[in-house]
Amino acid sequence: MTRVLVLNGPNLGRLGAREPEVYGHATHDDLVERCRAVGMSLGLDVEVRQTDNEAELVSWLHEAAEASTPVVLNPAAFTHYSYAVRDALAQVSAPTVEVHLSNPAAREDFRHTSVVAGVVSGSISGFGLTSYELALRAVAARLAGAGP
């Protein structure tokens, strides 16, 4: 089974409690369960991690770069300003998908910029946990040779 890392950035460990009107009522544990179940159905061995620490997220991306592991990444607030995360992600040659639970383009101006969007295979936003499901499907399709 192909391994896929699902990496979540700051404050996503508080899903369920955090601004449920924006992010929904599902918890991070629910997210883990959903990703693992979807992964299983796609023949992917999905590992989900969350950190509030930029250095830790960068080190996980280095690990993915070294092992050519596909990555589904929700950089959370780092999306909007972390060139360190962007530069680490740019080193991953396997498929990479940027995901967001909400639709940042429909929110505050500072969320309209993604510094990672230019270095990923594609981005999916606005569908809650389904964003992750769609991202895993996109990774599976890309691994199966679907273009572009």
Ligand code: DQA
């Ligand atoms: C988010 C959107 C970001 O703007 C925000 O900082 C987050 C979560 C999302 O999943 O909708 O923490 O990445």
